[in-house]
Amino acid sequence: MRLVTVRIDGATRAGRVAGDEIVLLDAPDVRAVLAAGPVTSGSVPVGDSGGVMPLEGADLAPVVPAPDKIACVGLNYRDHAEETNNPLPKAPIYFAKYRRALTGPYDPIRLPPPEVSTKADWEVELAVVIGREVRNAGPDEALAAIAGFTVLNDVSIRDWQRRTTQMLAGKTFEGSTPVGPALVTADEIGDGRGLDVSCTVDGVTKQSSNTDQLVFGPAELVADLSTILTLDPGDIIATGTPSGVGHAREPQEWLWPGAVVRTAIEGVGEMVNTCVVG
Amino acid sequence: MRLVTVRIDGATRAGRVAGDEIVLLDAPDVRAVLAAGPVTSGSVPVGDSGGVMPLEGADLAPVVPAPDKIACVGLNYRDHAEETNNPLPKAPIYFAKYRRALTGPYDPIRLPPPEVSTKADWEVELAVVIGREVRNAGPDEALAAIAGFTVLNDVSIRDWQRRTTQMLAGKTFEGSTPVGPALVTADEIGDGRGLDVSCTVDGVTKQSSNTDQLVFGPAELVADLSTILTLDPGDIIATGTPSGVGHAREPQEWLWPGAVVRTAIEGVGEMVNTCVVG
Numbered sequence: 001m002r003l004v005t006v007r008i009d010g011a012t013r014a015g016r017v018a019g020d021e022i023v024l025l026d027a028p029d030v031r032a033v034l035a036a037g038p039v040t041s042g043s044v045p046v047g048d049s050g051g052v053m054p055l056e057g058a059d060l061a062p063v064v065p066a067p068d069k070i071a072c073v074g075l076n077y078r079d080h081a082e083e084t085n086n087p088l089p090k091a092p093i094y095f096a097k098y099r100r101a102l103t104g105p106y107d108p109i110r111l112p113p114p115e116v117s118t119k120a121d122w123e124v125e126l127a128v129v130i131g132r133e134v135r136n137a138g139p140d141e142a143l144a145a146i147a148g149f150t151v152l153n154d155v156s157i158r159d160w161q162r163r164t165t166q167m168l169a170g171k172t173f174e175g176s177t178p179v180g181p182a183l184v185t186a187d188e189i190g191d192g193r194g195l196d197v198s199c200t201v202d203g204v205t206k207q208s209s210n211t212d213q214l215v216f217g218p219a220e221l222v223a224d225l226s227t228i229l230t231l232d233p234g235d236i237i238a239t240g241t242p243s244g245v246g247h248a249r250e251p252q253e254w255l256w257p258g259a260v261v262r263t264a265i266e267g268v269g270e271m272v273n274t275c276v277v278g
Numbered sequence: 279m280r281l282v283t284v285r286i287d288g289a290t291r292a293g294r295v296a297g298d299e300i301v302l303l304d305a306p307d308v309r310a311v312l313a314a315g316p317v318t319s320g321s322v323p324v325g326d327s328g329g330v331m332p333l334e335g336a337d338l339a340p341v342v343p344a345p346d347k348i349a350c351v352g353l354n355y356r357d358h359a360e361e362t363n364n365p366l367p368k369a370p371i372y373f374a375k376y377r378r379a380l381t382g383p384y385d386p387i388r389l390p391p392p393e394v395s396t397k398a399d400w401e402v403e404l405a406v407v408i409g410r411e412v413r414n415a416g417p418d419e420a421l422a423a424i425a426g427f428t429v430l431n432d433v434s435i436r437d438w439q440r441r442t443t444q445m446l447a448g449k450t451f452e453g454s455t456p457v458g459p460a461l462v463t464a465d466e467i468g469d470g471r472g473l474d475v476s477c478t479v480d481g482v483t484k485q486s487s488n489t490d491q492l493v494f495g496p497a498e499l500v501a502d503l504s505t506i507l508t509l510d511p512g513d514i515i516a517t518g519t520p521s522g523v524g525h526a527r528e529p530q531e532w533l534w535p536g537a538v539v540r541t542a543i544e545g546v547g548e549m550v551n552t553c554v555v556g
Contacts, residue, residue: 069376074444093442096374098347100507116505135452160506164371166352166445174413174507227394228438229378229452 001041002182002269003148005029007059007104015053016044017182022058024051030183031064031234034131034147040187062102063150063180064129069235070097071225072125072154072171076240077213083243092216092224097154097238101172105180105271109155111255112173113277120176120255120275123154123241124199124207124263126192128218129183130235134226142223145231148185149192149218151271152238153178153199153263155255158247178263178273179236189267192218196266197242201259209242211265279319280460280547281426283307285337285382293331294322295460300336302329308461309342309512312409312425318465340380341428341458342407347513348375349503350403350432350449354518355491361521370494370502375432375516379450383458383549387433389533390451391555398454398533398553401432401519402477402485402541404470406496407461408513412504420501423509426463427470427496429549430516431456431477431541433533436525456541456551457514467545470496474544475520479537487520489543 002017006024014033015022026049027033037045074093075081081088103109111120131147155177161170189195192211199207211217216224221237246253255261255275264270280295284302292311293300304327305311315323352371353359359366381387389398409425433455439448467473470489477485489495494502499515524531533539533553542548 068378071446074442089442091441091447093444094446095444096376096446098374098507100346100510163369164352164367165443166371166373168349168372168374168446169369169506172507228447229376229450232378 001039001044001185003030003033003039004180004182005061005063005065007061012061012065013049017055020055022053022055024049024053029065031067034233038131039147039185041185060106060181061104063183064234064236065102066099067234067236068232072097072238073216073221073240074167076215077209077242078215079209079213079243080241083248088215092221095167095171097172097177100174101177103175103178105178107178107273108276109178109255109261109273110173110175111257111275111277112157117157117159118254119158121156121158121246122199122201122206122255122261123156123245124197125152125154125238125241126195126197126211126265126268127152127179128192128222128237128239130231131233133230133232134222135230137223137226139219139223142226143191143219145222146186146218148183149189149268150180150183151263151265151269152236153261153271153273154238154241178271180271181269184268195268198264199244200262201255207242207244213242214239279317279322279463281308281311281317282460283339283341283343285339290339290343291327295333298333300331300333302327302331307343309345312511316409317425317463319463338382338384338459340382341461342512342514343380344377345512345514346510350375350516351494351499351518352445354493355487355520356493357487357491357521358519361526366493370499373445373449375450375455378452379455381453381456383456385456385551386554387456387533387539387551388451388453389535389553389555390435395435395437396532397436399434399436399524400477400479400484400533400539401434401523402475403430403432403516403519404473404475404489404543404546405430405457406470406500406515406517408509409511411508411510412500413508415501415504417497417501420504421469421497423500424464424496426461427467427546428458428461429541429543429547430514431539431549431551432516432519456549458549459547462546473546476542477522478540479533485520485522491520492517
């Protein structure tokens with residue numbers, strides 16, 4: 001099952017993908033669908049609302065437009081830790097984003113004006129979407145709490161990320177973070193391991209890896225986070241990015257206005273976003 | 279004007295303090311009041327709902343139970359930077375908390391079970407509450423965007439805070455962070471400078487300072503954050519803690535089950551919280 005959040009008439013509505021169409025659901029977004037109950041390939045916990053629209057050309061919002069939490073993980077790929085000369089982390093390195101950082105899977109990526117920063121960088125990531133409340137979970141309960149997976153581009157403003165010891169400032173610029181296009185339910189993806197991950201900029205491959213390179217896998221991250229606090233339906237956990245980011249290249253590379261960024265994960269989906277200033 | 283969020287019959291309701299009573303308002307919480315328009319000593323943008331209750335003994339929720347954003351600032355007091363042997367920061371050090379970290383001004387502080395951590399520490403802070411949407415603000419617009427101030431105890435689980443380079447994990451344990459008791463409007467407090475700040479544990483003074491020690495003041499923080507993204511009504515910015523925290527003491531001190539923590543800011547209010555495990 002693939003679920004999307006689509007913009008219609010200035011509001012949003014959840015939908016399920018059926019072939020080349022979106023069947024609209026009786027819920028304002030995917031978070032509301034997940035809060036209503038479990039989603040599998042065979043069942044959705046809310047009814048159809050009666051509308052149907054073509055998938056192609058649909059104005060998709062962030063798959064969860066307003067999650068209660070967005071948690072990101074740093075240095076969680078073996079190949080990315082190597083390229084940045086960092087040792088493998090002994091524990092997951094968490095930082096947050098705020099809701100206003102999110103943008104839709106085909107929306108522009110908003111770059112800061114040049115007087116604020118010119119150092120925007122790409123980071124394709126497999127994102128976990130939580131399906132049920134979970135606290136102090138063991139491995140099985142953690143895996144069962146994952147509703148499914150989506151794609152997230154953790155676009156990072158590197159000078160702001162490194163302005164202090166804490167990354168948050170450079171990770172939460174408004175409209176910088178595409179997420180989507182769809183939530184693909186876990187029964188179609190498994191535990192999120194073994195998936196090819198890629199990012200291209202203007203057709204040139206910049207990142208190409210596989211989630212087998214993850215240091216901490218999706219279920220481990222859910223279990224660990226749930227030791228800290230309760231996770232809620234619709235929460236997003238971005239699991240980290242592989243090697244190939246711009247700031248680790250020689251010479252360093254940054255996103256520019258007009259650049260077209262494609263981020264894809266095998267079996268999950270692909271986003272296409274054009275960079276714009278402001 | 280003092281605004282509170284009170285728990286009644288399993289839900290919450292906003293109220294304004296009038297003498298020793300709470301006049302209930304036609305809004306579910308203080309965030310909804312702020313979203314409806316400006317609040318000053320002379321006016322509230324929503325009507326009374328008809329109910330009145332005694333202030334004493336009221337079951338107060340976090341003053342904003344579900345903010346869109348909670349931003350915290352590290353090492354923002356001159357005296358605290360000195361005690362932890364850190365240089366004064368050149369830019370504000372931001373990290374986030376999630377909503378589920380918050381608890382009410384007289385609620386228990388929830389400590390992790392001992393097998394997770396025994397290193398919970400106090401941090402009294404002046405917190406800014408945003409009153410209107412603001413982006414790319416200059417100093418005057420930033421100050422005008424502050425609805426008022428409240429007290430926040432940024433209880434920190436030090437071993438989790440220092441488990442990696444990123445503080446988030448140790449700063450967002452469930453039910454660890456009291457905030458309240460009231461939002462005191464900015465027209466009664468000014469710019470938040472020059473206020474005495476204190477924290478006692480079982481009657482022993484642990485922190486005693488003044489917001490004149492702030493490296494980055496409330497309006498500066500609002501302006502800087504608004505360069506990154508839009509701030510929204512009800513957003514909370516915890517401005518950092520002064521010297522006297524437990525982990526910088528010799529020997530180090532930690533909170534324990536049964537400890538009574540009082541956090542107070544001159545003219546803003548006082549919270550009283552008893553530590554419990556779980």
